[in-house]
Amino acid sequence: MGLRRRDLFKAALLTGIASLVVRNDSLYAQLADRSSGPTTRWNRPANIAPDEIISLWPEHHLTIPKGLSEQIVQRSDDPLASDRIAQYITNPRLEIFRPATPNGAAAIIAPGGGYRYCVVDKEGYELARLLRERGxxxxxxxxxxxxxxxxxxxxxxxxxxxRAVRMVRARATQDHIHPDKMAFIGFSAGGHVATSLLTRFDAAVYDPVDLADGASARPDAVIAIYPVVSMDPAITHVGSRDRLIGAHPNPAMTERYSPEQNVRDDMPPLFLLHAEDDDIVPIANSKRLHEAASAIGAAVEAHYFAQGAHGFGLMKTAGLPVSIWPELLWNWLHANKLT
Incomplete structure (x- = not known):
């Protein structure tokens, strides 16, 4: 491959990847422009917005499928509780939330959406604000x-x-983070993204494109919240499975894309959260991964709650025991020296 990965990473830390910065969030502004009330009505929580947006890939690197055009859709009728989705994503990106006083920790959040869209507010911005407020x-x-x-x-x-993990590591100096204090968090189908990264962080799924790709893609912790994990038809989320590997995958494909069947000794510590009454993504997804990780002695902590259903995020836990989950996560991050 020519250049050594370590040399690439060191160069990336020095040079940064400023050319990928995107400062145009016009897709989000479209919703506010259409509102008959104040623009804050489209923010959940109010006034939350990223401080910076960076594209994952250099300009013109991706071949966008013909006719694909990204959309931001508002699903909420409540003017004080935005619930947007991003669909037909053509600009894969990181939207950055910067704390006033960084503590060196970093978290990448992959929202859910059944591999059909990404949930912007409920499984993205809400947790981003909470973690940002804690440094x-x-x-x-x-x-x-x-x-x-x-x-x-x-x-x-x-x-x-x-690519996201590598880019964040390459930006460590300019973003005031420690490259060895990075958690990857996934909700629902984003939980499949997270647990796939848990077991396939070093899979050769793309060729390096620039200096950032010299960094390791192994996160220092993985958090999976009501995750899609298995492609086993007995417990899978059918919509996610069908979009990812098709409705009738062969046994090899089913195994390859089922993280619970690919646990490994060197995977990062794992935190699992699920509600037993989840009727969208069965709790067996988390339990199978929990059992598989425990069987090889991997570091795993799991929290299961009787109530919560699917997609509870932060705002839909009021009055339920599951509402304590952000504190459980925070304590776990601290215990693993990630905060």
């Missing part, structure tokens, strides 16, 4: 979706996840 630099990842016509569609979410 964590947060990167919300909007990854390409496998049903949108991309080449090598099975792997595009993992490709973007690997």
């Amino acid at each position: 964590v630099t947060v990167y919300v990842l909007f990854y390409r979706l496998p049903g949108d016509g991309w080449a090598d569609a099975h792997d595009v979410p993992l490709v973007d996840a690997q």
Whole structure:
């Protein structure tokens, strides 16, 4: 491959990747422009917005499927509770939330959406704000979706996840983070992105494109929240499975894209969170991964709650025991020396 990965990484830390910065969030502004009330009505929580947006890939690097055009759609009728989705993603990117006083920790958040879209507010911005207020630099990842016509569609979410981890490490100096204090958090189908990264962080799913790709794609911790994990038809989330590997995958494909069947000794510490009454993504997804990780002695902590259903995020836990989950996560991050 020519250049050594270590040399590439060192150069990336020195040079940065400023050429990938994107400062145009016109897609989000479209919703505010259409509002008859104040623009804050489209923010959940109010006034939350990224401090910077950076593209994952150099300009013109990706071949965008014909006719694909990204959209931001507002799903909420509540003017004080925005619930946007990003669909047909053509610009995979990181939206950065910077704390006033960085503590050196970093978190990449992969929202869910059944591999059909990415949930902007409920599974992205809400947790980003909470972590930012505690000193964590947060990167919300909007990854390409496998049903949108991309080449090598099975792997595009993992490709973007690997690239995101490498880019964040390459930006460590300019973003005031420690490159060895990086957590990757995934909700629902984003949990499949996260757990795929857990077991396939070093899979050769794309060729290096610039200096940032000299960095390791192994996160220092993986957090999976009501995650899609298995492609086993007995427990899988059918929509996510069908979009990722098709409705009738062969046994080899099912195994390859089922992280619980690919646990390894060198995977990062794992935190699992799931509700037993989840009728969208069965809790067996988390439990199978928990059991598989425990069986090889890997570091794993799991929290299961009787109530919460699917997609509870932060705002839909009021009055339930599961509402304590952000504190459980925070304590776990601290215990693992990531904060």
